Amino acid sequence: MSFRFEILHRSARSRARLGKIHTPHGIIETPNFVAVGTNGTLKAIDHQRVESIGLQLMFCNTYHLLLQPGPEIVKQAGGLHRFINRKMPIITDSGGFQVFSLAYGSVASELKSQGAKKQGGQVLKIDESGVLFRSYRDGAKIFLTPESSVIAQKAFGADIIIPLDELPPYHIDKNKLKASLDRTHRWEKRSLEEHLRHPNQQAMYAVIHGGVCPILRKESCDFLTKLPFDGFAIGGSVGKTKPEMIEMLSSVMPQLPEEKPNHLLGIGDLESLEKCIPLGIDTFDSSYPTRAARHGLLLTQEGGIKAEKAENALCFAPIEHGCSCWTCTYHSLAYLHHLFKAKEATAHSLATVHNLHFMVESMRRTRLAIANDQI
Amino acid sequence: MSFRFEILHRSARSRARLGKIHTPHGIIETPNFVAVGTNGTLKAIDHQRVESIGLQLMFCNTYHLLLQPGPEIVKQAGGLHRFINRKMPIITDSGGFQVFSLAYGSVASELKSQGAKKQGGQVLKIDESGVLFRSYRDGAKIFLTPESSVIAQKAFGADIIIPLDELPPYHIDKNKLKASLDRTHRWEKRSLEEHLRHPNQQAMYAVIHGGVCPILRKESCDFLTKLPFDGFAIGGSVGKTKPEMIEMLSSVMPQLPEEKPNHLLGIGDLESLEKCIPLGIDTFDSSYPTRAARHGLLLTQEGGIKAEKAENALCFAPIEHGCSCWTCTYHSLAYLHHLFKAKEATAHSLATVHNLHFMVESMRRTRLAIANDQI
Numbered sequence: 001m002s003f004r005f006e007i008l009h010r011s012a013r014s015r016a017r018l019g020k021i022h023t024p025h026g027i028i029e030t031p032n033f034v035a036v037g038t039n040g041t042l043k044a045i046d047h048q049r050v051e052s053i054g055l056q057l058m059f060c061n062t063y064h065l066l067l068q069p070g071p072e073i074v075k076q077a078g079g080l081h082r083f084i085n086r087k088m089p090i091i092t093d094s095g096g097f098q099v100f101s102l103a104y105g106s107v108a109s110e111l112k113s114q115g116a117k118k119q120g121g122q123v124l125k126i127d128e129s130g131v132l133f134r135s136y137r138d139g140a141k142i143f144l145t146p147e148s149s150v151i152a153q154k155a156f157g158a159d160i161i162i163p164l165d166e167l168p169p170y171h172i173d174k175n176k177l178k179a180s181l182d183r184t185h186r187w188e189k190r191s192l193e194e195h196l197r198h199p200n201q202q203a204m205y206a207v208i209h210g211g212v213c214p215i216l217r218k219e220s221c222d223f224l225t226k227l228p229f230d231g232f233a234i235g236g237s238v239g240k241t242k243p244e245m246i247e248m249l250s251s252v253m254p255q256l257p258e259e260k261p262n263h264l265l266g267i268g269d270l271e272s273l274e275k276c277i278p279l280g281i282d283t284f285d286s287s288y289p290t291r292a293a294r295h296g297l298l299l300t301q302e303g304g305i306k307a308e309k310a311e312n313a314l315c316f317a318p319i320e321h322g323c324s325c326w327t328c329t330y331h332s333l334a335y336l337h338h339l340f341k342a343k344e345a346t347a348h349s350l351a352t353v354h355n356l357h358f359m360v361e362s363m364r365r366t367r368l369a370i371a372n373d374q375i
Numbered sequence: 376m377s378f379r380f381e382i383l384h385r386s387a388r389s390r391a392r393l394g395k396i397h398t399p400h401g402i403i404e405t406p407n408f409v410a411v412g413t414n415g416t417l418k419a420i421d422h423q424r425v426e427s428i429g430l431q432l433m434f435c436n437t438y439h440l441l442l443q444p445g446p447e448i449v450k451q452a453g454g455l456h457r458f459i460n461r462k463m464p465i466i467t468d469s470g471g472f473q474v475f476s477l478a479y480g481s482v483a484s485e486l487k488s489q490g491a492k493k494q495g496g497q498v499l500k501i502d503e504s505g506v507l508f509r510s511y512r513d514g515a516k517i518f519l520t521p522e523s524s525v526i527a528q529k530a531f532g533a534d535i536i537i538p539l540d541e542l543p544p545y546h547i548d549k550n551k552l553k554a555s556l557d558r559t560h561r562w563e564k565r566s567l568e569e570h571l572r573h574p575n576q577q578a579m580y581a582v583i584h585g586g587v588c589p590i591l592r593k594e595s596c597d598f599l600t601k602l603p604f605d606g607f608a609i610g611g612s613v614g615k616t617k618p619e620m621i622e623m624l625s626s627v628m629p630q631l632p633e634e635k636p637n638h639l640l641g642i643g644d645l646e647s648l649e650k651c652i653p654l655g656i657d658t659f660d661s662s663y664p665t666r667a668a669r670h671g672l673l674l675t676q677e678g679g680i681k682a683e684k685a686e687n688a689l690c691f692a693p694i695e696h697g698c699s700c701w702t703c704t705y706h707s708l709a710y711l712h713h714l715f716k717a718k719e720a721t722a723h724s725l726a727t728v729h730n731l732h733f734m735v736e737s738m739r740r741t742r743l744a745i746a747n748d749q750i
Contacts, residue, residue, distance in 0.1 A: 039717035040710075046721055048705060069688060069713045077691055077709060085705050313444060316452055330423060330460050334452060335415075338444045342414035345720055346421055 003159070003203035003230055005261045012373040014278035015253060021231075021261050021282070023089045023159035024201045025081060028056045030261065031277045031366060033268055033359045034091065034285035038064050040084040043290055044348035045356070047086050049326065053357050057089045057160075059285040062152055063098035066144075067137045071155035079157030091160040091205075091285070094149040094191070097235070097265070099123060099133050100167035128183065130164070146190035154198060162233060163191030165207045170237040177211050184209050185223045192227055203230035205263055211237045212244055214251050221255035231261040234281075238267065246275050253279045270299070270362070277366060278375055289359050293351035296340045298333075299358040305333070307351065312337040325357035378534070378578035378605055380636045387748040389653035390628060396606075396636050396657070398464045398534035399576045400456060403431045405636065406652050406741060408643055408734045409466065409660035413439050415459040418665055419723035420731070422461050424701065428732050432464045432535075434660040437527055438473035441519075442512045446530035454532030466535040466580075466660070469524040469566070472610070472640070474498060474508050475542035503558065505539070521565035529573060537608060538566030540582045545612040552586050559584050560598045567602055578605035580638055586612045587619055589626050596630035606636040609656075613642065621650055628654045645674070645737070652741060653750055664734050668726035671715045673708075674733040680708070682726065687712040700732035 002024065009018040021028040034057040035042055035050070042050055042058070050058070060080060065071070069083075077083035080090055102123055122134040130145030146164040153161040164187045168180040188206055195204050206229040210216030224232065234252060239245040245267070256262055261282045264272075268286020276284070289299060296307035300320040305312070318328035319336065327336070327350040339347035369375045377399065384393040396403040409432040410417055410425070417425055417433070425433070435455060440446070444458075452458035455465055477498055500507040505520030521539040528536040539562045543555040563581055570579050581604040585591030599607065609627060614620040620642070631637055636657045639647075643661020651659070664674060671682035675695040680687070693703035694711065702711070702725040714722035744750045 039714070039719050041714060041719050041721040044720045044724075046724060048701070064717070068716050069709070073688055073709065073713075076689060077707070083707075083710060083713075085710070313448055314451060326423070332452070332458075334444070334448065335458060335460070338448075338458075339414070339416060341443050342439070344414050344416050345419040345723065346416040348720065349419075349421060349724065 002201050005231070005259065007259070009371055011278075011370050011375055014375060015280035016278045016370045016375045017280060017282070018367055018370050019261065019282060021089075023203070025087060025089045025159050026056070028089055028283065029363075029367060030282040031273075031363060031370070032056055032283050033273070033289075033363050034059050034263075034283050035290060035356060035359070036061075036285055036287040037084075038287075039068070040065060040080060042356070043352065044294060044345065045290075045352045047084065049353055050356065051086070051088060052326070053353065054360050055088070055356055057091055057283065058086060060090055060092050060156070060158065061098060062092050062095035062149060062156070065092070065156060066095055066142065066152055067135050071152040074157075075155040079155075081157065089160070090156075090158040091162070091263075092153050092156050092158040093162045093265075094153070094164040095144050096131070096149070096164045097167055099131050099144060102133065126166070128186070130187075146187045147194045150191050150194040154195075154200065154202065157200075158202065160203050160205055160231070161195070162205055162207060163188040163195075165209060165235060167236060168209075168211065170211070170240060172211070174213065177213060177216060181209050181216050181220060185220070188224060189227060192229060196228075205229060205231040205233045205261075207233045207235040207265065208252060208256075209236040212239050212248055214248070217248060217252050218255060221252060225255070225257055229260070231263065232256050233263040233265050235265040238264075242272065242275065245272070246279070249276060249279050249281070253281070256280075268359075273362075273366070277370075289355040290352050293355040294348045296347070296351065297355075298336070298351055299355045301362075307333070307336050307340045307347070309337075319354055320358075323354070323357070323361075325354045327351070327354040327357075377576050380606070380634065382634070384746055386653075386745050386750055389750060390655035391653045391745045391750045392655060392657070393742055393745050394636065394657060396464075398578070400462060400464045400534050401431070403464055403658065404738075404742060405657040406648075406738060406745070407431055407658050408648070408664075408738050409434050409638075409658050410665060410731060410734070411436075411660055411662040412459075413662075414443070415440060415455060417727065417731070419669060419720065420665075420727045422459065424728055425731070426461070426463060427701070428728065429735050430463070430731055432466055432658065433461060435465055435467050435531070435533065436473060437467050437470035437524060437531070440467070440531060441470055441517065441527055442510050446527040449532075450530040454530075456532065464535070465531075465533040466537070466638075467528050467531050467533040468537045468640075469528070469539040470519050471506070471524070471539045472542055474506050474519060477508065501541070503561070505562075521562045522569045525566050525569040529570075529575065529577065532575075533577065535578050535580055535606070536570070537580055537582060538563040538570075540584060540610060542611060543584075543586065545586070545615060547586070549588065552588060552591060556584050556591050556595060560595070563599060564602060567604060571603075580604060580606040580608045580636075582608045582610040582640065583627060583631075584611040587614050587623055589623070592623060592627050593630060596627060600630070600632055604635070606638065607631050608638040608640050610640040613639075617647065617650065620647070621654070624651060624654050624656070628656070631655075643734075648737075648741070652745075664730040665727050668730040669723045671722070671726065672730075673711070673726055674730045676737075682708070682711050682715045682722070684712075694729055695733075698729070698732070698736075700729045702726070702729040702732075
């Protein structure tokens with residue numbers, strides 16, 4: 001099945017919409033949450049359990065997969081789906097986000113995940129052709145260009161791929177941001193051209209940039225929506241605070257073509273989901289629920305539960321009453337509390353199952369509310 | 376169902392025997408391998424997967440469970456089976472092994488697992504009444520006696536429990552070993568008396584001691600087999616080398632009552648299993664296959680495979696041809712190689728599933744060979 005976006009309902013109350021993204025590996029109901037499986041696995045949980053939870057889209061990182069195992073091995077395996085044995089849709093990014101997080105350091109890290117920074121990679125050169133960086137794994141020099149990113153992503157074969165972009169830091173002056181945006185546009189165009197030179201069933205989402213400057217965001221929308229991308233992601237610095245992000249998105253979203261799906265990169269905490277879905281965002285990726293799980297924070301409709309808190313030692317009920325996840329079906333909060341106290345890896349797996357299930361259920365409830373014009 | 380041991384067949388070729396240990400939580404076919412789940416979970420794998428592998432007996436450590444979550448909480452949960460949600464049999468030890476590993480340090484550690492030593496607990500006093508030690512978790516002083524160990528093990532409610540013993544170091548002079556043995560016998564007798572004062576469906580295995588001294592081992596067999604224990608474990612220093620262990624077991628095994636089940640404590644590597652089963656050992660516990668898994672050593676009938684070796688990067692076949700484990704059914708060795716290289720926790724889970732399945736299958740083949748008098 002080739003890529004297609006279908007809008008089922010538009011809320012009467014907001015820009016929120018219900019949709020279905022059809023991909024070669026099945027349907028993604030929108031709005032939806034996208035879990036991050038950087039290295040081709042979600043952390044501390046195997047694919048069978050992920051699929052049984054019903055997580056419809058998984059985000060893998062080209063930067064990591066480029067270094068290990070590398071596109072050649074994935075290609076020989078028959079693509080990422082076969083290599084990791086996932087039957088449902090996958091999205092990959094371009095590798096740019098991680099490379100530039102390393103280059104610009106703390107501000108970008110402060111705004112998004114800090115994961116990449118800790119790995120101590122190194123950017124050696126950035127010019128019009130692309131970016132030269134040193135592998136954090138073995139010190140090898142790697143030259144990432146719009147074309148090489150797309151070639152790698154074609155070897156991986158994800159259902160949705162992303163063009164190479166530059167991630168400028170938050171505290172950048174306007175002239176530099178404008179220069180960065182122009183180069184990003186040229187890179188995205190080259191990425192799309194490379195993609196269209198080897199047509200297949202993959203879809204490519206552009207990445208709208210422009211930081212927190214409304215004029216540049218508009219320029220980015222104007223430029224990118226004229227190109228035949230299959231969807232639009234919103235990237236770059238989305239603001240230092242949630243109100244700043246909401247303001248930016250409120251002005252950007254109406255500039256995107258309604259008939260194409262969109263994605264908010266790297267944002268997926270519950271509060272952001274609640275605020276962004278009424279603006280019309282379709283999908284969100286974030287490592288938040290899986291990382292929270294490994295830190296013992298269990299998500300429930302009444303808020304987060306810190307598994308290690310003493311008050312949970314004697315709670316022989318499930319994490320959340322009525323939760324149908326595998327963990328809540330078989331285990332008590334007291335047992336999870338114990339496993340976290342005993343520093344057992346199983347604690348991470350059980351908590352991850354619950355948090356992912358929570359996100360999936362939470363998005364199901366959200367879609368129902370949109371169907372009923374309650375959002 | 377109460378505890379009962381049934382011998383189905385005695386090999387015509389050796390002392391190996393086929394049996395069934397009936398317990399309140401089901402049957403343990405013997406000979407069998409017992410996986411170690413120190414804190415009430417096998418490391419990096421959940422119970423559902425453990426049960427689907429068919430691992431019939433799980434070994435939990437009283438020392439660890441005493442400190443976290445403590446017997447009171449497990450009792451309130453309705454016992455260890457309910458607390459951890461395991462339906463199949465469990466065995467607990469007395470806590471003594473870990474306490475004395477801490478006291479005597481390197482030699483005992485060298486001979487058995489070094490896990491406990493690293494935790495840096497501290498033995499404060501050992502006398503006739505019991506042993507006073509400091510919790511490695513919170514520094515609390517804990518007094519472990521034959522009676523308190525049994526009371527804790529009754530709160531846990533495992534199918535098989537172990538009396539408190541002293542674990543003397545390997546390099547101990549004969550007089551001290553004799554004194555230690557005598558105290559161990561008094562402690563084991565007191566443990567049994569405490570157990571019989573509160574009769575329930577739990578079985579208690581004595582622990583035969585005497586180090587590598589045949590006279591003391593005989594004395595231990597003579598003393599303990601006269602008491603109404605339900606089975607016999609072989610503990611203490613079993614020798615520094617495999618030949619030394621085999622020599623000791625060859626002389627001890629004929630001194631144990633044939634009609635009762637026996638267990639070799641802390642030994643479960645493949646070579647030892649092969650050598651000890653013909654001597655008539657029924658069950659073996661070891662963290663070897665699960666620890667090997669976390670270190671990327673995958674067990675196969677042709678020997679161990681180091682997952683991280685470069686040659687596995689392109690092996691898109693399962694770990695072992697024909698293996699029906701969950702990991703081999705769904706994933707390739709190349710994927711495991713990648714997950715280990717990428718340092719993903721999922722690698723540990725997938726490898727653990729395979730290694731445990733391998734042990735279960737290996738024991739099944741062994742039992743078949745005994746049935747056919749081939750061992």
